[in-house]
Amino acid sequence: MGWFIVKRLTSLIPILFGISLITFILLHLTPGDPAVAYLRASHIPPADETVAALRVELGLDKPLYVQYVEWLGKVVQLDLGMSYVSKKSVWDEIMLHFFPTVQLTLASCILIVVVSLPIGIMSAIYKGKLIDQFSRIIAFVSVSMPAFWFGFLLIYFLSVKLDLFPVLGRGTFAHLVLPSLTLSFAYIGTYMRLLRASVLENLNEPFVMYARARGLRERLIVSRHLLKKSLLPLVTGLGMSLGNMLSGAVIVETVFAWPGMGQLFVTSILTRDYPMIQGCLLFMGVIFVVCNLLVDLAYSFLDPRIRWEGEK
Amino acid sequence: MEQQPILTVNKLNIDVSTPHGVTQVVRDVSFKIEAGKVFGFVGESGSGKTMTCMSLLNLLPGEAKVVKGSIKFRNKDILNCSAKDMRKARGSEIAMIMQNPMTAFNPVRTIGRHFIETLKTHLPITKQQARTMAIAYLEKADLPNPENLLKQYPFQLSGGMLQRVMIAITMSLNPSILIADEPTTALDATNQLQILQQLNWLRKEYDTGILLVSHDLGVIAQLADEVAVMYGGYIVEKAPVFKLFNRPMHPYTRVLLESRLGLTRRKIKSVQRVSVSSPNLINKENTCPFFERCEDADHTCVNDNLELKECEKDHLVRCVKSG
Numbered sequence: 001m002g003w004f005i006v007k008r009l010t011s012l013i014p015i016l017f018g019i020s021l022i023t024f025i026l027l028h029l030t031p032g033d034p035a036v037a038y039l040r041a042s043h044i045p046p047a048d049e050t051v052a053a054l055r056v057e058l059g060l061d062k063p064l065y066v067q068y069v070e071w072l073g074k075v076v077q078l079d080l081g082m083s084y085v086s087k088k089s090v091w092d093e094i095m096l097h098f099f100p101t102v103q104l105t106l107a108s109c110i111l112i113v114v115v116s117l118p119i120g121i122m123s124a125i126y127k128g129k130l131i132d133q134f135s136r137i138i139a140f141v142s143v144s145m146p147a148f149w150f151g152f153l154l155i156y157f158l159s160v161k162l163d164l165f166p167v168l169g170r171g172t173f174a175h176l177v178l179p180s181l182t183l184s185f186a187y188i189g190t191y192m193r194l195l196r197a198s199v200l201e202n203l204n205e206p207f208v209m210y211a212r213a214r215g216l217r218e219r220l221i222v223s224r225h226l227l228k229k230s231l232l233p234l235v236t237g238l239g240m241s242l243g244n245m246l247s248g249a250v251i252v253e254t255v256f257a258w259p260g261m262g263q264l265f266v267t268s269i270l271t272r273d274y275p276m277i278q279g280c281l282l283f284m285g286v287i288f289v290v291c292n293l294l295v296d297l298a299y300s301f302l303d304p305r306i307r308w309e310g311e312k
Numbered sequence: 313m314e315q316q317p318i319l320t321v322n323k324l325n326i327d328v329s330t331p332h333g334v335t336q337v338v339r340d341v342s343f344k345i346e347a348g349k350v351f352g353f354v355g356e357s358g359s360g361k362t363m364t365c366m367s368l369l370n371l372l373p374g375e376a377k378v379v380k381g382s383i384k385f386r387n388k389d390i391l392n393c394s395a396k397d398m399r400k401a402r403g404s405e406i407a408m409i410m411q412n413p414m415t416a417f418n419p420v421r422t423i424g425r426h427f428i429e430t431l432k433t434h435l436p437i438t439k440q441q442a443r444t445m446a447i448a449y450l451e452k453a454d455l456p457n458p459e460n461l462l463k464q465y466p467f468q469l470s471g472g473m474l475q476r477v478m479i480a481i482t483m484s485l486n487p488s489i490l491i492a493d494e495p496t497t498a499l500d501a502t503n504q505l506q507i508l509q510q511l512n513w514l515r516k517e518y519d520t521g522i523l524l525v526s527h528d529l530g531v532i533a534q535l536a537d538e539v540a541v542m543y544g545g546y547i548v549e550k551a552p553v554f555k556l557f558n559r560p561m562h563p564y565t566r567v568l569l570e571s572r573l574g575l576t577r578r579k580i581k582s583v584q585r586v587s588v589s590s591p592n593l594i595n596k597e598n599t600c601p602f603f604e605r606c607e608d609a610d611h612t613c614v615n616d617n618l619e620l621k622e623c624e625k626d627h628l629v630r631c632v633k634s635g
Contacts, residue, residue: 205415206411206412206415206416207415207416207417207419209410210408210410210416210417211418212371212402213369213371213402213408213410214407214433215399215400215401215402215403215404215430215433216403216429216430216433217399217433220429220433224425224429225418225421228421229420302420303419303420304419304420305467
């Protein structure tokens with residue numbers, strides 16, 4: 001197991017290198033001069049001489065590869081540069097916004113698992129029965145309802161009408177309820193149906209028949225035999241969703257004025273805050289890579305066949 | 313003195329509902345299994361062998377239903393006993409070993425977990441006791457290094473080994489009846505022989521009655537005491553193994569035996585004559601199921617009288633032309 005992790009970690013290095021290269025190049029391919037953007041953000045009229053002077057100061061006059069190497073050298077030391085707008089360190093800003101996002105993501109993940117797991121399994125076992133029909137409707141609604149609308153509905157009914165939860169912002173536990181409900185809602189329907197399909201598929205496997213033929217209790221067959229095997233496709237999906245959520249749920253964060261990564265990223269794009277955009281992109285890339293690693297680890301934990309292949 | 317049978321199946325009929333209508337997959341099947349005896353079922357795919365096996369455990373798939381007949385295990389009525397009683401009987405009184413050992417085990421659980429959970433379901437023992445028991449029985453099934461085996465996953469073992477693990481699990485609970493549905497089909501020749509030897513040993517040592525299902529006459533000949541040939545859901549011929557092999561009465565049995573011999577002798581002719589398609593089982597009352605493929609068929613075969621008839625002692629045939 002240890003060897004498996006080490007192997008996976010070393011394979012991350014080229015991927016991270018690739019991410020850094022792509023984020024750097026992409027940003028330099030977009031139209032617009034960073035120096036002009038900097039001056040605008042600082043409310044200085046971009047006269048030719050000022051722009052030229054600033055280009056030298058920011059190192060923008062050097063060849064692209066030199067700029068990249070210099071930038072990468074700093075990135076390795078976690079120095080992502082300084083925001084053009086707030087004039088604060090990009091790394092500090094990201095950290096400041098990352099924690100609320102983590103909070104929201106964790107709460108949503110817990111909701112997803114707690115809700116979709118039992119309903120998904122039940123609707124497979126009682127296929128065609130009431131619970132299955134119910135879950136089908138929930139899934140349909142959850143997938144087709146846009147998050148901003150669902151969010152506003154929640155605010156209107158639960159906050160404005162019933163005054164149960166605060167409308168916006170972050171602070172107490174009560175603040176967390178509505179945003180995480182909104183964020184998880186879309187995923188719940190998907191995972192419920194995914195798990196249902198996976199359980200149904202496994203229900204017809206000979207190993208379930210053999211478990212029954214050995215006289216095992218149905219409860220044991222579901223909890224020990226079906227669950228673990230049926231979770232595999234879910235883990236893949238959840239890993240991807242985790243990456244999505246951690247890199248910021250822009251809409252949900254905007255609706256609830258949640259100061260997370262999504263907000264930071266969108267604001268930085270609107271203000272053409274180049275170092276911030278670059279830092280956010282790189283950070284999100286890393287998040288996705290780490291989530292993928294987590295998925296692989298979870299997989300090897302759930303499926304011994306993968307674990308053995310990894311040790312070969 | 314006749315032995316009291318452990319399992320008695322009487323006039324069993326199973327229907328399966330399909331999108332094309334109701335198919336009668338098992339029709340008028342009756343047989344008995346006695347302690348220490350092996351009852352063989354031969355027949356091609358779709359002849360109703362597996363459905364019959366599943367009904368003995370009351371584990372028919374949702375679309376299949378017993379519409380007529382009874383299954384008696386000792387004094388218990390299998391088809392009408394409570395779900396709880398039935399579950400308790402499975403594994404401990406009526407056990408089953410599966411056709412394909414490679415898929416019968418859950419790939420994400422170790423052999424040990426499979427073994428121990430089975431023992432703990434039926435016996436009031438601790439996990440440690442179950443483990444000790446499992447090791448002892450794996451040893452009895454000639455499996456090397458049982459402690460290590462318990463920690464291994466199904467994909468790390470060969471099909472033959474897994475089949476022997478299944479036999480070990482069966483043995484550990486000492487059931488009176490073992491249903492072996494094509495136990496050797498998925499295995500290579502050497503493993504086949506070992507498994508058959510082990511089944512033979514099982515019935516001698518524990519007096520277990522075995523229902524052996526196979527499409528391979530060689531397997532049946534080696535182990536069975538009595539054989540039933542199935543075709544189109546019917547038992548078309550039932551006899552003690554020597555009588556059946558020496559004097560096959562039903563045309564289908566003859567074709568079956570000839571097709572085996574045909575490989576070594578020159579009697580290929582009759583094999584080719586039999587069309588490959590399986591019979592259509594929907595709404596075919598009163599006609600011999602083998603009618604379309606039979607060499608000797610004529611107008612007398614369309615007949616209401618499709619009963620199994622005793623041609624000689626213990627030798628029953630379902631054919632209007634026999635006897």
